[in-house]
Amino acid sequence: MAYVATRGGERAIEQSERLFRAELGRIDAARVAQVRQALPYLVDRVMGEASLYDEDLAALAMAQTGGDLYEAVLVLRAWRTTQPRLAVAAPVEQGQLFTHRRISAAFKDIPGGQVLGPTLDYSHRVLATDVLSGGAVDPVPVAPAARAAPAQYPSVSAWQAANDLADLPAPDGVTGEAIPDLTREPLLFPARRAHTLQSLARAETGGVLALGYAAMRGYGQAHPTVNELRLAEAEIVVAHPDGTEFSAGRVKVSQAEVVSKKGDKLTLGFAATLGWNEVKCIAAATLDLNSAGAPKGSATEEEFFLYHTEGVEASGFCIHFKLPHYVTFQSSLDAMRDAAARRSARSPQQEPAE
Amino acid sequence: MTGARDSDTLSTLARAEAARIKEFAETLLAALPGVTVLHSRTGLVMVPMRDTAGGTSFHLGEVLVSEAHVRRDGVEGYGMRRGRDLEAAMAMALVDLALASGVEAARCRAFCDDEAARQAACDRDTLRRVEATRIDMETF
Numbered sequence: 001m002a003y004v005a006t007r008g009g010e011r012a013i014e015q016s017e018r019l020f021r022a023e024l025g026r027i028d029a030a031r032v033a034q035v036r037q038a039l040p041y042l043v044d045r046v047m048g049e050a051s052l053y054d055e056d057l058a059a060l061a062m063a064q065t066g067g068d069l070y071e072a073v074l075v076l077r078a079w080r081t082t083q084p085r086l087a088v089a090a091p092v093e094q095g096q097l098f099t100h101r102r103i104s105a106a107f108k109d110i111p112g113g114q115v116l117g118p119t120l121d122y123s124h125r126v127l128a129t130d131v132l133s134g135g136a137v138d139p140v141p142v143a144p145a146a147r148a149a150p151a152q153y154p155s156v157s158a159w160q161a162a163n164d165l166a167d168l169p170a171p172d173g174v175t176g177e178a179i180p181d182l183t184r185e186p187l188l189f190p191a192r193r194a195h196t197l198q199s200l201a202r203a204e205t206g207g208v209l210a211l212g213y214a215a216m217r218g219y220g221q222a223h224p225t226v227n228e229l230r231l232a233e234a235e236i237v238v239a240h241p242d243g244t245e246f247s248a249g250r251v252k253v254s255q256a257e258v259v260s261k262k263g264d265k266l267t268l269g270f271a272a273t274l275g276w277n278e279v280k281c282i283a284a285a286t287l288d289l290n291s292a293g294a295p296k297g298s299a300t301e302e303e304f305f306l307y308h309t310e311g312v313e314a315s316g317f318c319i320h321f322k323l324p325h326y327v328t329f330q331s332s333l334d335a336m337r338d339a340a341a342r343r344s345a346r347s348p349q350q351e352p353a354e
Numbered sequence: 355m356t357g358a359r360d361s362d363t364l365s366t367l368a369r370a371e372a373a374r375i376k377e378f379a380e381t382l383l384a385a386l387p388g389v390t391v392l393h394s395r396t397g398l399v400m401v402p403m404r405d406t407a408g409g410t411s412f413h414l415g416e417v418l419v420s421e422a423h424v425r426r427d428g429v430e431g432y433g434m435r436r437g438r439d440l441e442a443a444m445a446m447a448l449v450d451l452a453l454a455s456g457v458e459a460a461r462c463r464a465f466c467d468d469e470a471a472r473q474a475a476c477d478r479d480t481l482r483r484v485e486a487t488r489i490d491m492e493t494f
Binding site: 086087093143150168170196198241269 | 359360361362364365368369395396397398399400401402403404405406407408409410411412413414415416417418419421423430432434435436437438450477478479480481482483484485486487488489490491492
């Protein structure tokens with residue numbers, strides 16, 4: 001495929017960008033604060049897909065792109081490249097998460113119990129149209145329990161392994177710069193597991209859901225059951241110049257384990273992402289669960305789902321088709337006209353059969 | 355250097371409310387003349403996670419942090435905290451430097467203890483609200 005630059009239209013291009021921005025109006029710190037406060041789950045989704053955790057930057061990206069999430073993620077990923085990497089934190093361990101929500105659909109009595117945390121899972125989905133008539137929705141305060149929940153819980157899969165229900169490989173022990181990093185290395189197939197999980201962590205939510213849903217509906221080898229789902233905060237553990245490790249703060253993370261009941265033991269799929277985005281994690285863990293031995297070109301084949309859930313590349317490729325293709329298109333038209341002319345030149349000599 | 359740093363104190367300083375730690379660090383400046391700033395910048399920290407299904411360490415993504423690194427009379431002070439607030443990171447570095455140098459140590463210790471108590475109370479409140487959502491499922 002060949003492209004040539006086009007000339008002309010500078011004024012129209014400038015005015016078109018003005019037209020886009022005029023509709024958004026003034027963008028200032030107050031607008032950014034409003035987006036951040038009003039849309040925390042969307043902020044989380046954008047941070048996860050951008051692979052960049054900062055609520056203010058994500059809210060700014062959404063404000064200046066008018067909520068076009070592909071554009072928002074793109075400007076965040078571009079901005080990320082202007083910043084130096086100062087450190088690689090210590091790996092987050094599931095058992096150390098400051099947990100807000102922890103549920104299991106596989107076992108009702110998991111060690112430590114289940115806490116629903118913030119969720120609309122059991123709510124009526126009713127649009128509060130009164131707000132549009134001058135009313136307001138004021139949240140009813142939570143009635144706190146007398147005692148605090150534990151901040152940390154053991155892993156459900158570790159409990160299953162201890163009860164001989166699942167075989168879990170030992171942790172690889174890899175830390176720091178030795179952990180494979182997709183932002184500095186190409187994605188090659190068969191992919192290293194660290195690349196697969198990193199790619200799913202930054203994948204586009206809708207794409208992951210579409211392919212994960214395909215697997216759930218039967219276009220995969222294994223039906224998922226949610227073993228453990230968590231919304232939590234993780235400490236960013238870094239080192240002081242004297243070597244003392246400390247937490248530079250917390251970030252929201254979500255993680256899901258799903259299990260398949262085929263075979264003698266449970267097999268697990270796993271996914272996690274920055275921010276609270278449980279749909280993405282369940283769908284991504286389902287793809288992980290189904291990827292081993294998946295047929296080439298199927299929704300659950302690793303190469304297929306990793307390439308097609310990379311939102312910045314996918315949206316960029318999609319929208320490039322609307323940019324000028326005049327020369328390539330004209331070339332194709334010329335070829336069509338040539339072929340038509342050759343056909344018509346041949347056809348008069350052919351007498352119809354009698 | 356008056357002793358080894360402890361992880362909890364540094365974590366408390368990194369999570370301290372920005373306005374409070376900046377205000378406190380201001381009060382230390384007169385007692386810390388001749389501080390050299392080695393770094394005052396924003397940057398990224400890559401955060402890995404351990405996969406519980408395969409035991410693999412993988413990268414979740416990067417977190418924006420602010421970092422400050424200072425030195426005075428051969429003693430270093432360091433601050434790193436989440437977000438884009440260079441002043442708050444510098445304030446952490448100055449409190450760390452003061453503690454390591456034995457300057458205003460009692461006041462610094464009191465500030466850290468107060469912050470640690472506030473943070474613990476905040477966590478306790480959060481976890482009491484989480485506990486209110488504990489569910490005991492029954493099957494029929």
